[in-house]
Amino acid sequence: MAKAYERIADELRAEIRAGQLNPGDQLPAESALVERFGKSHVTIREALRVLQTEGLIDKQHGRGSFVRRPRTRVQRTNSRHQWEKGRAREPEEQRLQTGATERDTGLEVNDLVFHASYREIKASKELADAMGVPEGTVLLERTYRTRYSAERAPFSLVTSYLVRERIESNPDLLDETKEPWPGGTWNQLHTVGIEIDRVEERVTARPPTAEEAEELDLPPGTSVLILRKTSYDTEGRVADVSDVTLPGDRTELLFTTHLERW
Amino acid sequence: MAKAYERIADELRAEIRAGQLNPGDQLPAESALVERFGKSHVTIREALRVLQTEGLIDKQHGRGSFVRRPRTRVQRTNSRHQWEKGRAREPEEQRLQTGATERDTGLEVNDLVFHASYREIKASKELADAMGVPEGTVLLERTYRTRYSAERAPFSLVTSYLVRERIESNPDLLDETKEPWPGGTWNQLHTVGIEIDRVEERVTARPPTAEEAEELDLPPGTSVLILRKTSYDTEGRVADVSDVTLPGDRTELLFTTHLERW
DNA sequence: GAGTGGTCTAGACCACTGT
DNA sequence: CAGTGGTCTAGACCACTCC
Numbered sequence: 001m002a003k004a005y006e007r008i009a010d011e012l013r014a015e016i017r018a019g020q021l022n023p024g025d026q027l028p029a030e031s032a033l034v035e036r037f038g039k040s041h042v043t044i045r046e047a048l049r050v051l052q053t054e055g056l057i058d059k060q061h062g063r064g065s066f067v068r069r070p071r072t073r074v075q076r077t078n079s080r081h082q083w084e085k086g087r088a089r090e091p092e093e094q095r096l097q098t099g100a101t102e103r104d105t106g107l108e109v110n111d112l113v114f115h116a117s118y119r120e121i122k123a124s125k126e127l128a129d130a131m132g133v134p135e136g137t138v139l140l141e142r143t144y145r146t147r148y149s150a151e152r153a154p155f156s157l158v159t160s161y162l163v164r165e166r167i168e169s170n171p172d173l174l175d176e177t178k179e180p181w182p183g184g185t186w187n188q189l190h191t192v193g194i195e196i197d198r199v200e201e202r203v204t205a206r207p208p209t210a211e212e213a214e215e216l217d218l219p220p221g222t223s224v225l226i227l228r229k230t231s232y233d234t235e236g237r238v239a240d241v242s243d244v245t246l247p248g249d250r251t252e253l254l255f256t257t258h259l260e261r262w
Numbered sequence: 263m264a265k266a267y268e269r270i271a272d273e274l275r276a277e278i279r280a281g282q283l284n285p286g287d288q289l290p291a292e293s294a295l296v297e298r299f300g301k302s303h304v305t306i307r308e309a310l311r312v313l314q315t316e317g318l319i320d321k322q323h324g325r326g327s328f329v330r331r332p333r334t335r336v337q338r339t340n341s342r343h344q345w346e347k348g349r350a351r352e353p354e355e356q357r358l359q360t361g362a363t364e365r366d367t368g369l370e371v372n373d374l375v376f377h378a379s380y381r382e383i384k385a386s387k388e389l390a391d392a393m394g395v396p397e398g399t400v401l402l403e404r405t406y407r408t409r410y411s412a413e414r415a416p417f418s419l420v421t422s423y424l425v426r427e428r429i430e431s432n433p434d435l436l437d438e439t440k441e442p443w444p445g446g447t448w449n450q451l452h453t454v455g456i457e458i459d460r461v462e463e464r465v466t467a468r469p470p471t472a473e474e475a476e477e478l479d480l481p482p483g484t485s486v487l488i489l490r491k492t493s494y495d496t497e498g499r500v501a502d503v504s505d506v507t508l509p510g511d512r513t514e515l516l517f518t519t520h521l522e523r524w
Numbered sequence: 525g526a527g528t529g530g531t532c533t534a535g536a537c538c539a540c541t542g543t
Numbered sequence: 544c545a546g547t548g549g550t551c552t553a554g555a556c557c558a559c560t561c562c
């Protein structure tokens with residue numbers, strides 16, 4: 001005999017897939033399900049939890065459980081890199097116009113709330129390896145949050161690392177009050193003579209940690225995309241390492257690869 | 263007053279992060295935790311579930327709960343596309359040597375168990391849009407599973423779609439018993455005069471469905487990467503659409519983007 | 525205040541793992 | 544068989560939402 005909570009989850013899942021319950025629809029109250037299936041409250045909740053973990057339903061305390069509606073996605077492409085590189089050498093008036101987030105989301109500069117903070121750290125083993133420097137090298141760690149002014153959760157959590165020694169010839173680059181910097185990191189690097197040649201992006205996925213769920217306002221039953229972006233300069237050295245956490249339910253990464261012709 | 267299960271989860275999480283409990287270590291039995299925290303079995307289990315959902319612990323029925331050990335990753339790069347394109351024109355002896363999965367995993371051909379099945383379908387609206395053909399166009403749907411012979415779960419779930427009309431001039435391409443085809447899809451397309459010019463890959467993440475968790479042998483507290491790969495031929499038409507489901511806890515996608523020099 | 529989901533108890537019994 | 548986690552009950556009470 002199958003477990004009761006699985007049978008119940010299967011039955012409700014089938015109703016959702018068959019379209020008896022549509023996105024946005026409210027499920028019967030837990031007490032109603034207790035009666036309908038003749039099982040205890042805890043068992044019913046276990047069944048609903050299965051569906052929640054699958055991202056099929058959304059439980060709201062005091063309101064009810066609802067069939068989840070797919071969210072619109074933010075697209076982040078790798079063609080943005082060429083665009084950002086070009087922008088890094090533009091005159092300041094042009095650089096002020098728009099940033100990468102505006103490009104991804106289609107929103108205006110004024111719709112966005114930006115926050116940055118800097119601090120200096122010594123490279124851990126893991127970071128030192130990623131950046132190709134000795135352990136303990138002084139790094140500038142910069143954390144960024146950008147959000148839509150109408151929402152409370154940022155689009156992503158970004159932490160970027162630069163080697164302090166390679167940028168300190170321009171003291172403005174060590175000063176967080178200069179943010180947001182028109183033209184972004186690659187313009188900043190341009191001011192100290194660094195040109196980016198290629199970008200490597202490593203992508204994995206996992207459930208959010210408690211802190212990430214809190215900060216990105218993620219409900220249970222969602223995942224995060226973890227992206228580590230490594231930028232190499234024209235001499236093959238690592239210029240920047242950025243760790244980005246993106247909500248999986250509203251982000252799509254698009255990578256285009258061009259091939260040599262036969 | 264904080265919820266009991268959260269306090270308990272916080273305390274255990276802190277012990278794991280502090281290194282009092284190391285990867286692979288067994289947690290105290292649930293009955294022991296009932297005594298230690300003076301809470302009921304159900305409450306203790308709720309706390310452990312929080313940690314499991316975060317991917318921090320791994321519960322094993324009849325054995326115990328353990329601090330999860332990070333798994334070794336399979337890396338899938340976008341440089342594989344250029345490699346695959348080159349391989350598509352090589353002589354058969356060379357094409358027989360190794361495939362893309364061997365390249366990603368570092369395993370030998372003999373370590374891998376391969377399975378393919380074909381069927382013909384009519385394009386749904388969603389698929390027709392993705393392939394740039396009218397709804398209802400006849401497509402060849404091909405599903406692939408490749409696994410390491412020592413493991414029971416495949417590395418990924420792959421479904422590929424081709425427009426039947428554009429490949430039927432070579433009847434071998436409609437015959438699943440010809441799989442595994444040396445040189446893969448791009449060699450198959452080469453036999454009907456199609457050259458691939460660029461590849462677009464769209465990546466998102468979400469919790470696995472029940473079926474995916476079953477087939478990929480994924481424990482609760484993991485995510486899947488969803489990758490849709492669209493291959494364009496030299497005339498800009500869609501040659502192939504492939505949907506790939508990858509286990510998030512053992513897959514890393516690596517995309518390299520080269521930029522134009524200043 | 526009525527109706528919803530969330531937390532919790534104290535206990536029973538089941539299912540799996542390893543000796 | 545002993546020890547582990549998994550399922551389940553019948554009930555109490557709490558916390559949130561909305562009218």
